[in-house]
Amino acid sequence: MxxxxxxxxxxxxxxxxxxxxxxxxxxxxxxxxxxxxxxxxxxxxxxxxxxxxxxxxxxxxxxxxxxxxxxxxxxxxxxxxDVLGALRAQRAQVAERIDRLQQLGAGLDRMIEAHEGGPLLTDEQQAAIFGPGWDPDGPSRARLRYGDTTQWRQYAERSASRSPEEWQAVADDMADLDRALGGAMDAGIPPGSPEANRLVERHREVFASYFPLTRQMQVCLGRMYEADPGFAAHYDGIRPGLARWFRRIIDAGARAHGIDPDTATWDGGQEERR
Known part of the structure; x- marks a missing residue:
């Protein structure tokens, strides 16, 4: 050329x-x-x-x-x-895109923060919502332990979009469930009964505020509620022996759905969903 x-x-x-x-x-x-x-x-x-x-x-x-x-x-x-009119119209569209991108950026910041630490609440808000016994460092420790799991990602996604008022509603639901569990134990409700099984299903529904909970996963949580000193202290503080009773009604509810509590695994919960 x-x-x-x-x-x-x-x-x-x-x-x-x-x-x-x-x-x-x-x-x-x-x-x-x-x-x-x-x-x-x-x-x-x-x-x-x-x-x-x-x-x-x-x-x-x-x-x-x-x-x-x-x-x-x-x-x-x-x-x-009308060249000037066309440019002004284009400028308005650009301004709209900038606004959307800024909102997207803010949403990404919230998602990053939620993945790193859980609830987007101040220490004061956490104490007011979850009670004076709430440990604000708990979510950070949970992040170190569970941060690479699907459930932590689901928990972070919910945390990123949840307001303090919505967190208060979650805390109220959990407190109501704790009172119902204590009342059922006092009333001598036996594991495997319709009343106990309804409480087990209610626990799954309330817990879904954090992430979806299969019955096999719920069995694993029941084990932890009884074995972990922190969880056991929480439930036994409501009623002595409640941690063990809670695990028993979870296990009985699982059996009613064809799940052997002795062999249930957290990963098995993934299979249950499919």
């Missing part, structure tokens, strides 16, 4: 480099009649003149502003077109 100067015109490759657009884009604009080179060499190569480059430059500017090619053609060729 012959070497040309600006005075002679620029080849497609040279114009592409000058304007920072692809050769493919220039060929496309040529094909649709948006920007065609005015000259050709003796060998038939396209050459863009200074006037052609000016038009191309304007196309690049309008395209970067977000105008479509058809709208750009109108702006460039229709002398009656």
């Amino acid at each position: 012959p070497d040309t100067t600006d005075a002679d015109g620029l080849t497609v490759g040279q114009a592409s480099a000058r304007l920072g657009v692809t050769v493919r884009a220039l060929h496309h604009w040529d094909e649709i009649g948006l920007a065609q080179p005015s000259l050709r060499t003796a060998a038939g190569y396209r050459l863009y003149t200074a006037g052609d480059l000016e038009r191309l430059h304007r196309i690049v500017v309008y395209r970067e502003l977000g105008l479509g090619l058809d709208r750009i053609r109108t702006v460039l060729d229709d002398m009656t077109d």
Whole structure:
């Protein structure tokens, strides 16, 4: 291909480099009649003149502003077109996109924070909602232990979108369930009875505020409620022996659905969902 100067015109490759657009884009604009080179060499190569480059430059500017090619053609060729109005309309659309992106950024910040630490609440809010015995460092420790699990990701997604008022409703539901468990134990409700099984299902429903809980997963939690000193102290503080009784009604409820509590596993809960 012959070497040309600006005075002679620029080849497609040279114009592409000058304007920072692809050769493919220039060929496309040529094909649709948006920007065609005015000259050709003796060998038939396209050459863009200074006037052609000016038009191309304007196309690049309008395209970067977000105008479509058809709208750009109108702006460039229709002398009656309201260019200022078109630019103002495009500016309004850009402002809307900026607002949406800012909202998206804020949402991502909340999601990151929730993945790192759980509830997006201050220490004071946590104490007020979950009670003075609430440990604000608990979610961070849970993150270190469970942060790579599906359930932690589900918990973080819920935490990112939950307001203090919604967390208060979750805490109230859990407190109501604790009172109901204590009352049922006092009343001598036996494991496997309809009343006990309803409490087991209620626990699954309330716990779903954190993440979906299958029956096999619930059995695993029941074991932890009895064996873990912190959980056992919580339930036995409501009623002596409640941690063990709670596990027994969970196990009985699982058996009613064909699940052997002795072999239930957390991963088995994934199979149960399928």
